[in-house]
Amino acid sequence: MPAFTAASETGEIRQQFADKQSLTLDEQVRTVTMKLKNKVAIVTGASSGIGYAAAKAFAAAGAKVVVTARRQTLLDHLVSEIEHAGGRAVSFAGDVKDVQFAEALVEKAVKDFGGLDVAFNNAGIIGAAKNTADMSLEEWKTTIDTNLTSYFLAAKHQIPEMQKKGQGSLIFTSSFLGHTVGVPGYGDYAASKVGILGLVKVLAVELGPDNIRANALLPGGTDTPMNFANAPEAGPEVQEFVNGIHALKRMASPDEVARAALFLASDDSSFVTGTSMLVDGGASITKA
Numbered sequence: 001m002p003a004f005t006a007a008s009e010t011g012e013i014r015q016q017f018a019d020k021q022s023l024t025l026d027e028q029v030r031t032v033t034m035k036l037k038n039k040v041a042i043v044t045g046a047s048s049g050i051g052y053a054a055a056k057a058f059a060a061a062g063a064k065v066v067v068t069a070r071r072q073t074l075l076d077h078l079v080s081e082i083e084h085a086g087g088r089a090v091s092f093a094g095d096v097k098d099v100q101f102a103e104a105l106v107e108k109a110v111k112d113f114g115g116l117d118v119a120f121n122n123a124g125i126i127g128a129a130k131n132t133a134d135m136s137l138e139e140w141k142t143t144i145d146t147n148l149t150s151y152f153l154a155a156k157h158q159i160p161e162m163q164k165k166g167q168g169s170l171i172f173t174s175s176f177l178g179h180t181v182g183v184p185g186y187g188d189y190a191a192s193k194v195g196i197l198g199l200v201k202v203l204a205v206e207l208g209p210d211n212i213r214a215n216a217l218l219p220g221g222t223d224t225p226m227n228f229a230n231a232p233e234a235g236p237e238v239q240e241f242v243n244g245i246h247a248l249k250r251m252a253s254p255d256e257v258a259r260a261a262l263f264l265a266s267d268d269s270s271f272v273t274g275t276s277m278l279v280d281g282g283a284s285i286t287k288a
């Protein structure tokens with residue numbers, strides 16, 4: 001099988017735009033790679049990790065992006081990085097547990113950018129990290145509110161704007177944890193993440209007739225502050241353990257997960273809906 005080289009890629013692009021002789025090659029390449037050109041996207045959990053990387057990837061693909069999380073300074077930094085690279089973004093800080101927040105976030109997208117096409121609902125916490133018998137109801141509720149109820153609220157307010165546009169892509173970050181693997185101490189987290197999978201399946205059938213897709217993205221261990229391999233007290237043996245649970249024997253970079261989110265956001269996945277897409281480096285099929 002011939003290698004897929006940059007030269008062959010350029011050849012295909014030239015062919016595709018053979019009739020557009022007025023465009024320079026740079027313009028032609030840009031047209032094909034701007035997978036979210038003229039789209040408006042919301043990215044939650046954008047102050048760090050996967051959301052930060054996804055916001056940059058979406059903006060680089062041409063989207064106008066509303067980025068959100070609680071830490072305003074980090075959002076400011078992200079917006080200036082995106083603008084420096086020639087993209088468009090605005091920040092809107094808030095707490096996804098706040099029931100008014102999801103509506104205000106969509107209003108921001110409509111007010112600043114004129115609508116909503118893509119929502120990457122990604123904010124999350126690891127939870128209490130306690131065995132079930134030791135977990136308080138308050139701890140359980142905080143995790144469910146942050147990781148699951150916030151996704152319901154987000155969808156509830158994002159759907160009408162997408163219906164107005166006659167299309168849309170809703171993406172929700174779940175996890176392999178709980179879906180294919182049980183890990184002691186993560187009952188609240190697993191329940192919240194698996195709950196998302198049920199929500200996504202129902203959204204997909206509710207919204208299919210409106211040309212709105214809904215998908216769950218299930219990362220494996222990803223090299224972000226949330227991962228316990230990156231906890232200050234974690235030694236090299238913890239890193240080694242986390243790397244070892246993946247077939248690829250390493251964690252994902254946030255960019256690798258962001259590229260999968262970009263796939264689900266763009267028309268490249270135009271016939272993908274209701275799916276639980278593992279991006280887990282083979283963690284779910286690795287037993288040794």
Ligand SMILES: NC(=O)c1ccc[n+]([C@@H]2O[C@H](COP(=O)([O-])OP(=O)(O)OC[C@H]3O[C@@H](n4cnc5c(N)ncnc54)[C@H](OP(=O)(O)O)[C@@H]3O)[C@@H](O)[C@H]2O)c1
Pocket residue numbers: 044045046047048049050051068069070071072094095096097122123124125126146173174175176218219220221222223224225226227
């Ligand atoms: N890292 C992994 O190994 C892994 C594996 C599977 C799935 N995931 C999932 O991937 C998603 C992103 O996590 P990450 O790994 O990128 O972790 P991260 O770097 O810790 O990012 C988490 C993001 O969520 C935001 N957030 C948390 N609570 C929030 C709240 N109440 N209101 C608003 N924003 C809130 C944080 O922003 P602020 O603190 O500024 O509010 C931050 O931007 C999460 O849903 C996580 O469960 C991660």
